[in-house]
Amino acid sequence: MNTQTTPSPQFYLTAPAVCPYLPGEMERKVFTHLVGPRAAEMNDLLTQGGFRRSQNIAYRPACEACRACVSVRILAGEFEPTRSMKRVISANRDLIATVQPAQPSTEQFALFRRYLDDRHQHGGMSDMSALDYAIMVEDTHVNTRLIEYRIREPGSGLSKQPQGELIAVALTDMMSDGLSMVYSFFNPKYEKRSLGTFMILDHINRARSLGLPHVYLGYWVKGSPKMDYKTRYQPQEQLMARGWERSLPPATDSDD
Missing domain, CATH: 3.40.630 (Aminopeptidase)
Incomplete structure (x- = not known):
């Protein structure tokens, strides 16, 4: 009988680095490798859990004192x-x-x-x-x-x-x-x-x-003007502590 199990992904933590979005903040990321026959399945699960993919790496913010990065996904069927x-x-x-x-x-x-x-x-x-x-x-x-x-x-x-x-x-x-x-x-x-x-x-x-049902846009960073455009696509969900929640739409542009 073959008792070998599929290895679980190993997660790692980066060293602190200067945040590219918010002045005066430091960022850290938790990441894992997306390789092997289960890579697509893991990418689905991790993206649904707030991770992003870069090459064969899945990562998400793990900053000690900041929670400004929020995963965003558009509800395509209702848009x-x-x-x-x-x-x-x-x-x-x-x-x-x-x-x-x-x-x-x-x-x-x-x-x-x-x-x-x-x-x-x-x-x-x-x-x-x-x-x-x-x-x-x-x-x-x-x-x-x-x-x-x-x-x-x-x-x-x-x-x-x-x-x-x-x-x-x-x-x-x-x-x-x-x-x-x-x-x-x-x-x-x-x-x-x-x-x-x-x-x-x-x-x-x-x-x-x-x-x-979804289009994933990555992270909306509260307080970063260059990320504000992501909130324009409504309705959308944002990944909060209790899971994916509908966000309140921002004030619309004057020509909308």
């Missing part, structure tokens, strides 16, 4: 876009989105570098090379896809290969209960298109069409 979101959808009706395997390309990396150089010159990813980008995309043991967004060219609908300028990319995990947006980037030249917003709206529609 209704605001008027400003509908304008974003209309402004991007000329885009065509294609789902690709998690395989990097030179075209993607050129767009990725342009995005970093414009938006995150001093961030932790600012010096990433083509090899680093390839590892970010390929180093996954779960069901991961790349969604490419291109400006549709005349006649491109007749081609088996996607045509048109690549202007946005989303790295997305396909989970049992939803889509998890791991990382997304876009051409900053098209600022008026609000491509970050559009990709989230597209993921909500994709989750709904697949019959999946």
